[in-house]
Amino acid sequence: MVKRFAIVFLLALLVVQSVFSGSANAAAPGMYTDIQGHWASEQIDKMADLGIVKRKGYQPFYPNKPITRGEALVMLNRVFETVYGPIEKPERKPNLDHRYLLRGEVDQLLSNLKTMMKIETDDLGKFDPGDRMLYYLYLAETGQLMKKQEKENPDWWMSSAGMQWPLTREEASLILFHMMAPQKFRTANIKPQDTVSFFNSYYEWKRDRFYRDTYSPYPLAIREFNLFLTDxxxxxxxxxxxxxxxxxxxxxxxxxxxxxASQFRGSPANQKHIAQVYLRAANLAYETKNQKQLSALFTDDAIKSMAKLEQVPTYNGPVQVSVKADENNSKALWVIAHYIDPKNGDFQIEYRLEEDASNAYGRKITTLIYSEK
Known part of the structure; x- marks a missing residue:
């Protein structure tokens, strides 16, 4: 029995490595051998073309096998970075088993989510959706309701085995709820200082029930995003x-x-937040020499201009951002970033963003104007 379990476990690891491991920065040539005629073949190929799942050579995808918790989180990070790009360097989570093969990308997801929420709440909300997502998955792993406990175990730890457990629809609604936390905050029309109490109302299961077969608040919380088409x-x-x-x-x-797209067309606050995300992705790409992201977010001339700046902004340094329309081109925006540098002195960079369909932002930096403050 033990030998049989070990064989099954190793086969599961091979499946994970073949379809999910490797870089998601670019699609690889090849095809899946087991999706022809499958009802989701179009979406599977689309995600492979985007690099969300790895496709190299001729290999099976196993479309009808269960998705595991860890695989689900890895795919979420790749979806996030396909749209926004990396906006933070990964921070190693002590609560996540270091033996888990895909933990690097899970760490990246949690870091991206934390930073996105900080931007959305102007760093006043003090709510970390990635940390909470992992904690409530831990509760599920240990056979508990994904509900706020009277006393949280300070030594909670998400095991590698737990990450490789099949994902239920309720667990999927939980992780997607945390993925959409910035959007939930934005539409809730609450003060940043009330962020923690707002999300606690979900963790305490104090929300109205909608679905007949669950008291969990997470499926209803994500219903507005139409990710699951259920009645x-x-x-x-x-x-x-x-x-x-x-x-x-x-x-x-x-x-x-x-x-x-709607944020760039939205209120000044929405424009400011999405501009901050854009600049963070752009400056991180420049700092880490991420060529794919650089070419997606900058024109060649803009990259050359960055190299000539007297001071190059760090991706995570203090910055005050404002957005204004270009007076001569209604399709262009100026993002004015005032960088606060106590060591070298404050400086300002005006970034001109012109419409461009090559990235999910729909805009690309074409011009930079540097000035000292």
């Missing part, structure tokens, strides 16, 4: 297959792209 029942305990989860990711990436 009155949610089937919370049903295991999600890889194909089913791929379809959800396809809907998520479409929503993210729509959301980015």
């Amino acid at each position: 009155k029942t949610f089937s919370p305990n049903k295991i999600l297959t890889r194909a089913e989860y791929i379809v959800v990711m396809d809907r998520l990436i479409d929503y993210y792209r729509m959301d980015v």
Whole structure:
């Protein structure tokens, strides 16, 4: 029995490595050998073309196998970075088992989410959606309700085995709820200082019930984003297959792209927040020499201009951002970033963003104007 379990475990690891490991920065040539005629073949190929899942040579995808918790988180990070790019360097989480093969990308997801929430709340909300997402998955792993406990275990730890457990629909709604935390905050019309109490109302299960077959608040919390097309029942305990989860990711990436476009067209606060995300992604790409991101966010001339700046902004340094329309071109925006540098002196960079369809932001930096403050 033990030997049989070990063989199954090793086969599962091979499946993870073949389809999910490796860089997601670019799609690789090849094809999946087991999706022809499958109802989700179009979405699977689309996600492979985007690099959300790895496709190299001729290999199976296993569309009807369960998606695991860890695989689901890795795909979420790749969807996030396909739209926004990396906006933070990964921070190693002590609560996540270091033996888990894909933990690097999970760490990256948690860091990206934390930074996105800080930008959305102007760093006043003090709510970390990535940390909370992992904690409530830990509760599920240990057989508990994904609900706020009277006393939180300070030594909670998400094991490698728990990350490789199949993902239920309720767990999927939980992780997607945290992925959409910045959007939930934005539409809730609350003060940043009330962020923690707002999300605690979900963790305490104080929200109205909608679905007939679950008291969990997370399925209803994400209903507005149309990621699961369900009516009155949610089937919370049903295991999600890889194909089913791929379809959800396809809907998520479409929503993210729509959301980015609407933020650039939205209120001054929305424009400021999405501009901060853009600049953070751009400056991190420049700092880490991420050529794919650089070419997506800068024109060649703009990259050359960056290299000539007297001071190059750090991706995570203190900055005050404002946005204004270009007086001569209604399709262009100026993002004015005032960088606060106690050591070398404050400086300002004006970035001209022109429409460009080559990235999910729909804009690219074409001009930089530097000045000292």
